[in-house]
Amino acid sequence: MMRRVTLACVVALAGMTSASLDAQRGKAPDKPLVIASQGSFFVGGESKAIPAPPAGQGRGGVPGGDVTVNQMYVQYQIPPNGARHTPVVMVHGCCLSSKTWETTPDGRMGWDEYFVRRDRPVYLADQVSRARSGFDATVISAVKAGSAPASQLPNIIFATHQIAWTVFRFGPVYGKTFPDGQFPIEAIDELYKQMIPDLNALLPNPNPTWTNMAALAVRLKGAILMGHSESGFFPEQAALIDPSGIRGMISIEMPCPADLTDAQIATLAKIPTLVMFGDHLGDVQGGPANWAMSYDSCEKYVQRIKAAKGDAEMMSLPKMGIKGNSHMLMQDRNNLQLADLILKWIDQHVEGKKGT
Amino acid sequence: MMRRVTLACVVALAGMTSASLDAQRGKAPDKPLVIASQGSFFVGGESKAIPAPPAGQGRGGVPGGDVTVNQMYVQYQIPPNGARHTPVVMVHGCCLSSKTWETTPDGRMGWDEYFVRRDRPVYLADQVSRARSGFDATVISAVKAGSAPASQLPNIIFATHQIAWTVFRFGPVYGKTFPDGQFPIEAIDELYKQMIPDLNALLPNPNPTWTNMAALAVRLKGAILMGHSESGFFPEQAALIDPSGIRGMISIEMPCPADLTDAQIATLAKIPTLVMFGDHLGDVQGGPANWAMSYDSCEKYVQRIKAAKGDAEMMSLPKMGIKGNSHMLMQDRNNLQLADLILKWIDQHVEGKKGT
Numbered sequence: 050m051m052r053r054v055t056l057a058c059v060v061a062l063a064g065m066t067s068a069s070l071d072a073q074r075g076k077a078p079d080k081p082l083v084i085a086s087q088g089s090f091f092v093g094g095e096s097k098a099i100p101a102p103p104a105g106q107g108r109g110g111v112p113g114g115d116v117t118v119n120q121m122y123v124q125y126q127i128p129p130n131g132a133r134h135t136p137v138v139m140v141h142g143c144c145l146s147s148k149t150w151e152t153t154p155d156g157r158m159g160w161d162e163y164f165v166r167r168d169r170p171v172y173l174a175d176q177v178s179r180a181r182s183g184f185d186a187t188v189i190s191a192v193k194a195g196s197a198p199a200s201q202l203p204n205i206i207f208a209t210h211q212i213a214w215t216v217f218r219f220g221p222v223y224g225k226t227f228p229d230g231q232f233p234i235e236a237i238d239e240l241y242k243q244m245i246p247d248l249n250a251l252l253p254n255p256n257p258t259w260t261n262m263a264a265l266a267v268r269l270k271g272a273i274l275m276g277h278s279e280s281g282f283f284p285e286q287a288a289l290i291d292p293s294g295i296r297g298m299i300s301i302e303m304p305c306p307a308d309l310t311d312a313q314i315a316t317l318a319k320i321p322t323l324v325m326f327g328d329h330l331g332d333v334q335g336g337p338a339n340w341a342m343s344y345d346s347c348e349k350y351v352q353r354i355k356a357a358k359g360d361a362e363m364m365s366l367p368k369m370g371i372k373g374n375s376h377m378l379m380q381d382r383n384n385l386q387l388a389d390l391i392l393k394w395i396d397q398h399v400e401g402k403k404g405t
Numbered sequence: 406m407m408r409r410v411t412l413a414c415v416v417a418l419a420g421m422t423s424a425s426l427d428a429q430r431g432k433a434p435d436k437p438l439v440i441a442s443q444g445s446f447f448v449g450g451e452s453k454a455i456p457a458p459p460a461g462q463g464r465g466g467v468p469g470g471d472v473t474v475n476q477m478y479v480q481y482q483i484p485p486n487g488a489r490h491t492p493v494v495m496v497h498g499c500c501l502s503s504k505t506w507e508t509t510p511d512g513r514m515g516w517d518e519y520f521v522r523r524d525r526p527v528y529l530a531d532q533v534s535r536a537r538s539g540f541d542a543t544v545i546s547a548v549k550a551g552s553a554p555a556s557q558l559p560n561i562i563f564a565t566h567q568i569a570w571t572v573f574r575f576g577p578v579y580g581k582t583f584p585d586g587q588f589p590i591e592a593i594d595e596l597y598k599q600m601i602p603d604l605n606a607l608l609p610n611p612n613p614t615w616t617n618m619a620a621l622a623v624r625l626k627g628a629i630l631m632g633h634s635e636s637g638f639f640p641e642q643a644a645l646i647d648p649s650g651i652r653g654m655i656s657i658e659m660p661c662p663a664d665l666t667d668a669q670i671a672t673l674a675k676i677p678t679l680v681m682f683g684d685h686l687g688d689v690q691g692g693p694a695n696w697a698m699s700y701d702s703c704e705k706y707v708q709r710i711k712a713a714k715g716d717a718e719m720m721s722l723p724k725m726g727i728k729g730n731s732h733m734l735m736q737d738r739n740n741l742q743l744a745d746l747i748l749k750w751i752d753q754h755v756e757g758k759k760g761t
Binding site for chain 2: 081082083084085086087088089090091094096099112113114115116117120122124129146147148151152156158159162175180181182183184186189190192193195199200202203204205207208209210211212238239241242243244245246
């Protein structure tokens with residue numbers, strides 16, 4: 050049976066590399082992945098003294114002492130040609146971990162491996178207070194022991210399946226999809242397994258993840274910071290703490306603040322910025338997120354950066370003819386096509402190459 | 406200046422491969438790492454309905470709905486010759502994550518990469534309720550919202566620096582080291598960053614990590630399960646749920662139960678078992694762990710397995726002349742020498758090869 054190939058298809062496919070085509074078709078990659086070095090380490094972290102719990106209570110009989118808090122776990126892979134390119138640091142959003150960037154829910158290649166296969170050193174960071182970075186459990190233990198009131202417990206955010214469906218824009222209401230939706234909805238149960246409790250309410254201000262992202266960029270002698278959703282503006286927050294290591298900022302689907310000072314804008318305008326949004330921003334009903342408003346706030350932000358002579362790009366996928374992308378666009382069926390757009394932006398705006 | 410090389414040194418070095426020698430010397434590996442495929446996925450997990458919180462309280466205004474709990478996050482790498490060998494599943498201990506098996510605190514190669522470089526498919530699992538596997542936060546939110554008493558909060562275990570020092574056997578008391586200690590104590594702050602709160606008190610019985618480890622072994626069409634400390638006996642617990650996928654069990658430094666039935670022993674005796682313990686078991690003062698008692702309990706367990714005609718080995722490193730290993734022996738300076746011992750055991754006892 051012949052398949053209908055539309056003009057839009059041909060145009061979309063023409064922009065894709067053979068590697069991305071292979072992965073789009075669900076094939077295992079033909080070529081082995083070659084890694085010059087890989088591993089994991091922590092950025093930041095400090096000692097905190099905790100008092101001994103009341104006799105006979107709490108922490109399995111563990112006495113007082115010191116624990117380490119506010120550290121950020123980072124996992125990395127550097128390809129053989131990695132030194133020719135600027136490292137890319139990827140930071141996940143709310144109620145998620147670095148799993149965001151790995152194998153997609155339906156088993157395709159994630160952005161982490163794809164960027165490495167495109168010669169980029171890739172660093173995945175678990176936000177402070179999430180996943181392998183751990184969290185400061187002392188207040189929970191204090192409430193358990195009766196030495197602090199329940200009101201001091203953190204307001205833990207965990208998205209239900211029902212909330213995720215519309216916040217992540219898989220369809221207009223729970224259980225319904227958009228006809229052109231790019232998310233692999235048949236594998237949604239695998240996305241639900243990625244959704245873990247968000248303990249950011251435990252964090253001090255400024256968020257140690259921002260400080261640690263800035264420090265990581267310095268440690269790497271220059272890095273591109275990428276954030277998504279809850280962490281979408283974290284690259285900019287990191288730059289406001291210390292811009293010296295940050296060579297580029299990629300901000301995916303988040304609200305942008307309207308209250309930045311001109312001095313802050315001047316700092317941010319020195320670093321190339323890409324803001325990316327998917328489709329159906331105004332097409333979901335209810336829920337805590339309003340993506341159309343977020344888009345508008347970021348459009349205003351990009352205009353302010355441009356007015357300060359900064360290099361900032363507002364990339365609306367549907368305006369480029371790429372339709373149906375969800376909030377989890379790094380996991381959508383066309384995820385590697387989107388990765389190619391980002392890689393091209395990096396080449397041109399961070400690494401100074403002319404059009405490819 | 407010439408270095409004194411003792412006979413014990415020469416004997417120890419003779420058993421090491423050139424790759425392990427390179428890593429012992431702190432060199433970056435000479436050869437790139439070649440990966441046929443890598444990625445991550447979840448095993449297990451089920452939906453749990455949660456009620457809506459009282460109006461105006463809890464969970465950031467999120468209404469009731471369904472969340473996914475009890476899933477286990479697994480990250481893997483398969484080398485080009487991986488199909489020739491049985492996959493190895495590594496599961497970390499209390500207050501830790503899969504970071505246990507990665508880059509050591511002082512920056513040397515961990516067992517994860519070393520096993521891959523020795524042609525083994527490696528699977529790292531974060532225990533259910535820890536790190537990227539997430540946890541069931543509903544009871545904490547219920548206490549925060551006032552709909553459950555504080556006594557229902559989990560007893561969260563987090564080891565202080567002071568406790569870790571003696572439980573992990575870095576020295577006889579906090580701040581003192583053993584003269585022959587193998588742990589890279591100059592990098593202990595990096596180990597403290599790996600120590601994260603343990604929420605296993607939230608788990609149902611049987612522990613879903615056991616069920617998921619058994620299911621993973623089936624999914625891999627045969628696997629060797631390895632556990633450490635809190636998870637040291639998890640391979641056996643998994644086998645008691647479903648032994649069909651489990652080809653070998655490696656249990657590192659834990660207490661062994663004395664109350665197994667003869668039927669349970671008969672099941673376990675069908676699978677080759679290696680139990681490994683380090684040094685200075687009776688040389689630390691105080692603390693919640695008693696490693697000398699743990700050793701004795703496992704020696705009795707191994708004897709029971711042998712009496713049931715099972716293939717079980719009790720490997721005491723100091724009895725083999727390998728001195729000074731801590732509880733975190735996969736991070737000790739001689740970690741790759743110990744990895745070689747395990748690989749040799751796998752070759753001979755699981756994969757049926759004659760002595761190397």
